Amino acid sequence: MIIAERKPMEEIKQLIAPYKKVLVAGCGTCVTVCWVGGEKEVAILASQLKLARSAEGNEIVTLEATVERQCEREMVAEIKDKVAEVEAVLSLACGSGVQTMAEMFEDKPVFPAVNTTFIGMPEKEGLWVEMCGACGDCFLDRTGGVCPIVRCAKGLLNGPCGGTRKGGKCEIDPEKDCAWVLIYRRLEKQGRLDLMRKYYAPKNFRAVKRPGKVQAVKA
Amino acid sequence: MSKEIVAFCCEHSAYPAADLAGKLRLDCPENLRVIRVPCAGRVDVIHILKAFERGATAVLVLGCEDGACRHITGNTRAKERAKYSEMLLKEVGMDNRTVDMLNLAPNEPHKFVRAANKITKRIKESEEAR
Numbered sequence: 030m031i032i033a034e035r036k037p038m039e040e041i042k043q044l045i046a047p048y049k050k051v052l053v054a055g056c057g058t059c060v061t062v063c064w065v066g067g068e069k070e071v072a073i074l075a076s077q078l079k080l081a082r083s084a085e086g087n088e089i090v091t092l093e094a095t096v097e098r099q100c101e102r103e104m105v106a107e108i109k110d111k112v113a114e115v116e117a118v119l120s121l122a123c124g125s126g127v128q129t130m131a132e133m134f135e136d137k138p139v140f141p142a143v144n145t146t147f148i149g150m151p152e153k154e155g156l157w158v159e160m161c162g163a164c165g166d167c168f169l170d171r172t173g174g175v176c177p178i179v180r181c182a183k184g185l186l187n188g189p190c191g192g193t194r195k196g197g198k199c200e201i202d203p204e205k206d207c208a209w210v211l212i213y214r215r216l217e218k219q220g221r222l223d224l225m226r227k228y229y230a231p232k233n234f235r236a237v238k239r240p241g242k243v244q245a246v247k248a
Numbered sequence: 249m250s251k252e253i254v255a256f257c258c259e260h261s262a263y264p265a266a267d268l269a270g271k272l273r274l275d276c277p278e279n280l281r282v283i284r285v286p287c288a289g290r291v292d293v294i295h296i297l298k299a300f301e302r303g304a305t306a307v308l309v310l311g312c313e314d315g316a317c318r319h320i321t322g323n324t325r326a327k328e329r330a331k332y333s334e335m336l337l338k339e340v341g342m343d344n345r346t347v348d349m350l351n352l353a354p355n356e357p358h359k360f361v362r363a364a365n366k367i368t369k370r371i372k373e374s375e376e377a378r
Contacts (some may be wrong), residue, residue: 055362068293069294072294073293073294073297075299076294076301077336077339077340078340079299080297080300080337080340080342081302081340081341081342083301084340084341084342132369137253
């Protein structure tokens with residue numbers, strides 16, 4: 030899923046400083062799971078903004094709405110009545126959601142309240158780690174399902190680098206597991222260690238032409 | 249709700265304690281508003297923020313003693329949420345607002361009154377300091 034982090038409060042306050050009526054819009058998918066942009070976080074941010082502005086003597090009216098997925102036009106269309114009522118929209122969705130919203134309501138300024146950071150998974154409660162770099166040329170078949178592009182600090186295709194610490198930790202970050210140790214152990218369990226002896230030529234990082242576009246083949 | 253102290257009271261501990269304080273005619277701050285909740289763990293961050301939005305000066309979350317929560321972890325969650333709410337208030341420059349979480353038993357009306365009076369005193373002192 031897509032992981033995001035909320036922007037600092039000062040920055041959010043600056044973004045909506047000129048407006049008196051704002052819609053705080055959440056997304057019910059990835060950002061809800063990473064505790065940044067779901068219904069709950071929408072309510073908290075709206076309340077914080079009201080408290081901050083009332084302390085400044087500059088009251089603000091906030092509307093709240095959370096759609097299932099802010100990156101789908103049909104779902105964003107569900108809140109068009111609320112958008113019509115406000116001067117600006119503060120979106121707590123990922124960059125894709127913000128852009129969908131901005132495209133659907135071109136006459137309203139749509140501001141991001143979060144920074145979209147990476148594609149990852151929850152490691153434990155409240156901690157998310159990066160798992161995929163969306164490089165467009167998946168390498169996981171050769172590495173036992175551990176991505177060296179994002180999980181190795183150096184992004185090595187032919188690892189380990191030689192700096193692995195005792196206990197299989199990374200030399201850059203001793204808290205982090207060395208991706209190539211994980212790859213070795215995984216391949217060992219699968220009896221596929223011969224893959225470690227193979228040399229992989231530099232990866233084609235142009236596999237995905239930016240901006241990316243995928244057309245499904247219809248049956 | 250202007251200038252009120254909102255006390256979210258767990259119905260298994262703090263609420264009976266507040267009730268008992270009333271029966272014993274113990275002196276409580278007159279601006280204390282008691283809200284009965286099924287468990288301190290039911291009190292979410294948004295409830296605390298909404299109380300401040302409506303003009304409360306302080307929020308007390310009162311739950312069962314450690315290890316005595318009817319819902320096992322409600323009181324520990326409440327403590328974390330009270331701490332988190334304080335952080336959120338600080339973020340918007342309202343660090344003078346107090347959010348406290350206290351554990352007490354249903355037979356401790358004096359502890360309830362002490363907590364309410366203590367918070368009232370603290371508010372008064374911070375108002376005088378400003």
